[in-house]
Amino acid sequence: MSNEDLLLLKSITDREGDIHDMIALAKTPGFNWKTVIEELYRQEEMTGRHFCRRLLDSVEVIEKRSGVRAPFYHQLANHCIDQAILEAAERWGARSLREIRRLVSFPDYRLRRRIAKLVKEGKLAVSEDGLFVRTRLD
Secondary structure, eight states, X not given: OOHHXXXXXXXXXXXXXXXXXXXXXXXXXXXXXXXXXXXXXHHHHHHSOOOHHHHHHHHXXXXXXXXXXXXXXXXXXXXXXXXXXXXXXXXXXXXXXXHHHHHSOSOHHHHHHHHHHHHHHTSEEEOTTSOEEEOOOO
């Protein structure tokens, strides 16, 4: 198992000492962050489950404790916001920015930008009454 696979696995297990292990893995020569994000997307696609929030939490703690920053941080944060918005719309029936904001704790400007992207991609639609509707493309 590669160091990148180990870091991803440890990010979702939430066991004592995993953060220290992840910091050590991230500091190994030749560690490839691109492999980590690509494998995350592959695992989410294969399982239909989203592990992105767990990984985001882990990379934030890694940076805070060691100063090592994942170069895909913003990409991962946007992916997490997108998944949270889609889940809010699909699972919890959130149809307005106010309802989404109540369930997804990110600033309005980020939510608006991500919602616009999801509408453009066809993952969310805007109904005649101006409310959001989850579409089934993925």
